[in-house]
Amino acid sequence: MTFSDDRPTMIEFKDVHKYYGDYHALRGINGTIKAGEFFSLLGPSGCGKTTLLRTIAGFEDISSGVVMIDGKDVAGVAANARPTNMVFQSYAIFPHMSVAENVGFGLRRDPRPKAEKAKAVAEALEMVGLKGYGARAAHALSGGQRQRVALARALILKPKVLLLDEPLSALDKKMREHMQVELIKLQRQVGITFILVTHDQEEALVMSDRIAVMFEGEIAQLADPETLYRRPNSKKVADFIGTMNFIPAEVLSEAGDKVEIDAKGLGRVTIDASMAPPAHGESPVVGLRPETLTLLYDDQKPLERETDGVIDEVIYFGDMTYYDVYLGGTDVEVRLSMRNVPGRPVLEVGTKVRVAWSPSALVLFR
Amino acid sequence: MKQGTGLGVYAILYLVFLYAPILILPVFALNDSQVVAFPLKGFTTRWFGEMWADANLRSALLRSLVIALSTSTIATVLGLFAARASVRYAFPGKPAAMGLIMLPMVLPDIVVAMALLIVLLSLSVPLSMLTIIMGHVLLCMPFAVAILTSAFQSLDKSLEEAALDLGETRAATFRLIILPLVMPGIIASFLICFTISIDEFVLANFLGSGKPVLSVYIFGQFRFPAKVPSMLALGTLLVLFSIILLGFAEYMRRRGIAKAGGKDSGGFL
Numbered sequence: 001m002t003f004s005d006d007r008p009t010m011i012e013f014k015d016v017h018k019y020y021g022d023y024h025a026l027r028g029i030n031g032t033i034k035a036g037e038f039f040s041l042l043g044p045s046g047c048g049k050t051t052l053l054r055t056i057a058g059f060e061d062i063s064s065g066v067v068m069i070d071g072k073d074v075a076g077v078a079a080n081a082r083p084t085n086m087v088f089q090s091y092a093i094f095p096h097m098s099v100a101e102n103v104g105f106g107l108r109r110d111p112r113p114k115a116e117k118a119k120a121v122a123e124a125l126e127m128v129g130l131k132g133y134g135a136r137a138a139h140a141l142s143g144g145q146r147q148r149v150a151l152a153r154a155l156i157l158k159p160k161v162l163l164l165d166e167p168l169s170a171l172d173k174k175m176r177e178h179m180q181v182e183l184i185k186l187q188r189q190v191g192i193t194f195i196l197v198t199h200d201q202e203e204a205l206v207m208s209d210r211i212a213v214m215f216e217g218e219i220a221q222l223a224d225p226e227t228l229y230r231r232p233n234s235k236k237v238a239d240f241i242g243t244m245n246f247i248p249a250e251v252l253s254e255a256g257d258k259v260e261i262d263a264k265g266l267g268r269v270t271i272d273a274s275m276a277p278p279a280h281g282e283s284p285v286v287g288l289r290p291e292t293l294t295l296l297y298d299d300q301k302p303l304e305r306e307t308d309g310v311i312d313e314v315i316y317f318g319d320m321t322y323y324d325v326y327l328g329g330t331d332v333e334v335r336l337s338m339r340n341v342p343g344r345p346v347l348e349v350g351t352k353v354r355v356a357w358s359p360s361a362l363v364l365f366r
Numbered sequence: 367m368k369q370g371t372g373l374g375v376y377a378i379l380y381l382v383f384l385y386a387p388i389l390i391l392p393v394f395a396l397n398d399s400q401v402v403a404f405p406l407k408g409f410t411t412r413w414f415g416e417m418w419a420d421a422n423l424r425s426a427l428l429r430s431l432v433i434a435l436s437t438s439t440i441a442t443v444l445g446l447f448a449a450r451a452s453v454r455y456a457f458p459g460k461p462a463a464m465g466l467i468m469l470p471m472v473l474p475d476i477v478v479a480m481a482l483l484i485v486l487l488s489l490s491v492p493l494s495m496l497t498i499i500m501g502h503v504l505l506c507m508p509f510a511v512a513i514l515t516s517a518f519q520s521l522d523k524s525l526e527e528a529a530l531d532l533g534e535t536r537a538a539t540f541r542l543i544i545l546p547l548v549m550p551g552i553i554a555s556f557l558i559c560f561t562i563s564i565d566e567f568v569l570a571n572f573l574g575s576g577k578p579v580l581s582v583y584i585f586g587q588f589r590f591p592a593k594v595p596s597m598l599a600l601g602t603l604l605v606l607f608s609i610i611l612l613g614f615a616e617y618m619r620r621r622g623i624a625k626a627g628g629k630d631s632g633g634f635l
Contacts, residue, residue, distance in 0.1 A: 057527075079530045080532075084531075092527065094528075096546050108538075
């Protein structure tokens with residue numbers, strides 16, 4: 001995942017702060033977004049992700065710091081003069097206009113002849129899969145169609161950056177998953193930098209080249225999806241992205257790039273220093289994803305380490321089963337996920353089991 | 367069902383009490399007799415002709431129309447500013463300002479009329495159509511602001527931002543996006559202010575000069591029994607006109623909300 005390393009910078013934040021009265025909405029944002037990147041701002045509601053997006057669009061003035069777009073400081077540059085376009089959460093389709101009038105709205109000041117503009121509108125509609133919808137009334141469209149119109153309307157101006165403010169949150173689950181894939185394809189096709197705001201960690205993982213996880217006005221971690229998932233840099237990020245088991249631990253020794261720990265229920269284990277992000281001054285815990293733990297059947301041998309356990313809860317999902325298991329006679333309970341395959345029956349509560357795990361999957365938070 | 371019967375009867379009686387007198391108007395306006403009393407004599411349209419032949423009535427009507435048109439224009443324009451400000455911006459003293467604007471809705475007209483008259487006289491402002499217009503604007507503002515606030519509230523803020531984002535100026539955004547979407551509200555406000563002003567009596571009587579407006583003129587004519595049937599003819603036309611105007615205003619208001627994709631939250635009809 002080195003996609004973003006060798007690309008020129010499109011957007012740069014330098015110590016960006018935003019106050020609403022006494023409320024400190026953005027608390028020193030730093031970071032860069034690369035040209036052609038699919039970038040996500042991910043966080044719970046109120047974390048400042050939408051505010052940050054709106055500072056790029058020019059809808060919010062920042063209190064201090066610098067926002068650069070394509071090498072230029074955009075302080076004082078109004079929204080209508082920035083090389084960015086936005087897809088709004090409500091889609092903001094102009095209800096009194098036709099689909100074609102909506103899509104062509106940004107071309108009003110374009111000096112090209114009418115016929116060429118009409119062609120551009122038709123092409124934009126075709127790109128989002130709405131060929132032939134131009135004459136329809138905008139207020140008669142479905143949610144998914146509105147979203148496509150909003151996309152076409154923003155992309156027709158060939159912006160350097162497309163800003164997407166929770167564009168999928170109003171769609172149902174099937175439609176949302178479908179649009180995720182379509183958006184990825186569209187982004188590859190047009191090659192424009194996409195910046196997506198979302199509170200849905202799965203959506204961010206699926207769609208993004210890189211993700212900035214935000215809490216309380218700060219970027220907690222900025223990384224590619226795999227790094228975020230496998231090596232979150234704090235317990236908070238680990239908790240927000242996917243499911244993670246946290247097990248109390250004790251750090252025994254640190255030498256070179258190795259850290260030796262004693263994790264309750266798992267025992268002594270040595271992990272790589274890269275799996276121990278900088279300390280936050282919290283009591284140490286190790287994190288383990290449910291899919292890195294495996295139940296062993298009688299005929300199976302562990303690849304690496306093995307711990308005894310007792311099943312406390314069984315949650316059946318059809319393709320998967322989640323088991324909550326007490327580890328090694330302790331009160332430490334972990335959740336693990338198993339694929340349901342033929343010949344491996346779903347186990348019952350109270351069954352004594354063997355749990356296989358790998359030290360390389362452990363992350364230490366402290 | 368049984369429990370509700372009493373209330374149902376009450377509701378019907380109530381409506382009859384409210385509207386039956388209005389039905390008397392067209393009945394006697396078309397009755398071929400100077401005396402307003404049953405039994406009816408026969409059908410005639412001569413009271414309508416007599417009404418139209420009255421030059422004083424025509425000039426009173428003209429004055430009322432000028433006042434109503436001026437009032438509804440001024441109240442709607444001022445209401446536009448007030449509604450936009452109250453929906454979109456936060457500023458110190460907003461609740462107090464909006465409260466003061468809406469206050470004339472609950473103040474007795476007679477109190478407002480007396481107070482204005484005293485102030486105008488003490489400032490030696492001559493009473494004229496202009497003073498009536500000022501009074502009517504005061505009276506109509508709450509209605510204009512209520513209707514226009516509802517129009518602005520159903521307007522998604524991101525529509526404006528989207529137009530700006532797509533390269534338009536603030537002025538063009540107002541002209542291309544905001545104005546068309548609140549236009550039904552503007553029309554509705556205009557029409558309702560017009561109907562309020564055209565038949566308003568108390569302020570028009572207090573703040574007018576010697577030349578009467580329509581409502582004051584009608585009141586004056588009722589002293590002469592010979593004039594009553596033609597006044598009933600005029601009343602009949604006014605009722606029809608009001609119903610049409612209010613119906614149209616409500617239609618525009620609803621269409622505006624539907625157009626902007628919002629949910630209906632009240633209204634006058």
